[in-house]
Amino acid sequence: MAAADLGAAEWERSKITNQDLNLLKKLGITTKPKAVCFPSEESYPAPPMGYRVSFVDHLIRGLSTPIHPFLRGLLFVYGLQLHHLTPNSILHISIFITLCEAFLGVSPNWALWKRIFFCRRNGSPNVAYNIGGVVISIRSTADYFDVKLPDSVQGWRKRWLYIREENHGCAEDNIPPFDGAEKILRRRSWDAEATEEERTSTEALMTRIHELQNTRGKELSGIQIIVYFLKSRVQPLQARKFPLWKYTGNEDVDRLSVDLEVKDLERLVRKITSLSKKDSIPSSCRVKPYSATHALPKNKRKRGDVEDSGTSKPEEAAPLPQKAAYDPYLASIISSDDDEETPALDVAARTSMSHTLVISEPRVEGEESSPPQQNIGASTPPSSPRAPSPKRARTETVSEPTLQLSSSSNLLMEDPVIKDLLRIGAQFVGYREYASKTEKKLAEANERANTLALQLEQSEKARKKAELDAVDARAEADKAKADAAGVEDLRKRLHTAETSLSDHIAAQSAREEAIRKRLTTQSRRFVARTAQEFQLDEPANDPLLDALSFLEVHGSEAREGIDQAKAGLSRLFPYFFPKKEEPATFLNLAKCFNPSEDLGLRVRHENMKVAVENTVALVADSQQSIDWSKVGDTDQIEQSRWRSLIKAAKPNTRKILAYIGIKPSSTPSSSKPEV
Template sequence: MPPRTRLTRHNTPESKMAAEDLEWERSKISNQDVNLLKRLGLMKKEDAIRFPSEESYPDPPMEYRVSFVDHLIRGLSTPIHDFLRGLLFVYGIQLHQLTPNSILHISIFITLCECFLGTPPNWILWKRIFCLRRNGSHNSTYNIGGVVICVRTDVDYFDVKFPDSVQGWRKRWLYIHEESANSVEHNIIPFDGSAKIQRRRSWDAEVSEEEKKATEALMSRIHQLQNTRGKELSGVQITAYFLRIRVQPLQARKNPLWTYAGENDANRLSNDLSVKDLEKLIRRISSLSKRDPIPSSCRVEPYSSTNPLPENHPTMVSLPPLPEGGDVEERAIIADDNQEAPSFPMIKELIRIGAQFIGKILSFLAEKLAAINERSNALAQKLEQSEEARKKAELDAVQARAEAKAKTEAAGVEDLRKRLHAAENSLSEHIAAQSAREEAILKRIRTQSRRFLNRTAQEFELEEPENDALLDALSFLEFHGSEAREGIDHAKAGLSRLFPYFFPKKEEPATFLKLAECFDPSEDLGLRVRHENMKVAVESTVALVADSSKISTGRKLATLIR
């Protein structure tokens, strides 16, 4: 028999996944994953991401789609880029059926086109480089991550350095909010976990000779970027670049990346990552180890606002076409070595009988196929009706949410208005009370000042008035107080000198008040001093008389004795 060859699948790291990791189960997203999504700016909008609760099978809320943490950190955001949307439609696949490395392939390709080729992502160039393969075991295809984007074997492309295995990525699923963009109602088709992966002719679509000529210049530029000595560009450099500039390649953007304007660019989702976080993220999505250096910049300067496209630079716009009709089963290909089989009569008869049998079978299958087609048409009509009903229900729900939101906002505004009015009233009352208190203080100070002036008949003038009634009154009061203290000090000094004359046998009091009380008794201090002085004079006179009498008597006695 002639030798036969079969079309073999490309062995990719995703095809080595364990069987128990292939079914839907409860999502297991760690706090580290949540913090990483926040640092990347993917949760800047409050409703951008919702995390599943306890469900073990995805049940996304209205206007949400199923995705994975490992898809988002590789450049995916909503609303999705038109190029990614076209790939999903033309290949007939859903977002959850692509592996993380396949998502990174698309991100790198879009960054390559916009930043280093100076053109929008090109569908013809994509077909020249990539094809699709199923991801699964020999007997079945995985549903989650069942499709792998591969580089064609005959194409020299960048070495992206994918990791051998993205551990546990199927368990880190979540819901992303689908925003409308470019008047497209749904950028991502609704999630259908039961949809089978069916191979299409578009998976292996090849370019025509005319298309090959049209993209020859782009392929030459790619080879130049890869092989220019000292300026080689790698897949890791491209990956590090879009992570560093904080723009998600798979998100629909206002401006292409060749107009990137740095920190003020409208497409940036967050501030620059720290060097540590950036290196950790690059090692997570690549096969680089801790010993491998992380590129700090590209060896080729990418196009941007500071490095604009040359004048008359050609840009080829080519997006994936609409999805093809009819699915094609992946089957073995038998090679023909152009050898003729020997011609025997018995073999010819067997071939004839076999042909008749096969003809009958084909006729039977055709009838069954017609019945199936009728049933399929009926189901398609019902599906269309249910889709219209679903759209109407979604529209009603959106309107209801909008009305509820408007009512809530109106109630909130009214409450804020009332609280503001109450705060203004309270402030006015406080200001009035403060003014009244200041006026009362000023009145008391002025009263004290007038009393002092009435008692001392002295007036003062400020050398540098403040033109503030309260401060000026306080200043006058301070002057009056200084004058009063000075007078008290002089009075105390005078009373202290007089004290020993009036109270010779008493100790002088320590305080001025006690000292003043000594000079304010009920009796007349002057009269009492005169009495005391007269008493002293009388006593002195008596003593002198007595003393003189003693002397005279003594003399008489002395005379008698003689």
């Protein structure tokens, strides 16, 4: 079963932390005005005009704008966009460009790249990624640096942003516009191998790479290459004014920032590799890289020097071979895994563009040269995957009628204006079919957008209707629930009333039955006394029976009241008469409460006695000498004087009671009646 392409489902809201912002600032990527634009609340990229989608993990691995021509060529030949490449793939390209320019002394070329790397699809048997859906891997047959890359970079897909799209004098350096819906199609160019001619031309470079790896005491590693381009503060994947072999140090025009601190550099190296805190980070390379202070050897040949290259001149070109060498343009538009076809017109246009570029492209001195102290016998490989091999260009230019130029034509071709016109024409021919396809895709996208808008409108109407139906359904459900609750409550009350009525009827029937039995018994007694039988005429509606029933009901209530009164009096009797036995009849109980003497006066006398005893105890506690015989002789005290003494002592009554330990009550004093 084919793997499902996630597409737009992979994108989500960007989550860039303050730590990421500080790192970009230290690397100098955000120092240029409006170089970076951060997303706001969107969960799918919508870059503003003039911006492209990128990732924080791509930028810290050497990516910057305008992009390097070699990277531009790779994206074109492989048919990819920047978001299709994983962070490890970006780092592979940065290391390769740094290796070529700083340690081999040549421009990065397509032939050497094909000998070392190939592309493969990233994903599982059931899921194929769109973000990071392509991985650049090292061939198992290539003897290349062990870079120690991490197995996976956690969360890099969530840290996306917008970078300002810039060119470097021509449209060739531009980043392809972002298209999140574009599917990844495997092409023949993904695993294209170098031809025999390309292998011969790059053999000296591969030998030099092996020497850099294995020279004892001067071994070069992938970590050293990473440390070098991070310390130099030049982004390898940026289109620069000068290559790295002309790097001038702190004053170089291509530097983005000042030198990183040692701790920041080591932290960054560990972040983009699989090195742990226990592993040491090299402070410099064991092999001195080429720069302005360590120039290339003088025997470096120029790219346009045909005589030194050992190849024939265009006028002496050999006939075309039976089978042409691998053409990256032709292979890039033919998919090996998909049924997508490309018209023949596109192939002709791109081939024509390649021929014109060979004629019109000015030779740059020192743009590509052989490795140090090595002799390359074959032709120099192309510097970019978008440039054809020299041999193919020379043999095909002979068959072009327009390329048979006279001496005056040669002078005309040297005119800078004519060169610019040829370059612009080549670009136009190369991008004409691309623009046509883009317009077709744009029309399809607009049609899809209109369809989606119509579907969205329909779904919005359906959603609103569903919400209204849901509100009505909830209201009906609430009403039904309330009605059900009311019915259940009524059912319970009805059941309770029925139960009570049944109990009442049963009790009434029991009482009536008891009355009938008593009447029957009374009837027998009546007959025995009067010799006459008492008979009920209508037992159901007899007045006597109803009166007896009424009397029975109220008689029961009266008996219950008498029992309760008797129980209450039984509890109160010991309180009033602690030394007497409770009488058996109510009449005797009533007599206890109606004696000949006044019970209230007796209680007050008892209270007075207690008060006098407490007073005597209080006086004794004060240790005062008092003549108690005179105190008890009331005949010697006048009644008015007695009252005045009690009145004078009354304000201190509460203090005296508190001292004794008795809480005073709110009842009026009983001393006055006794006085």
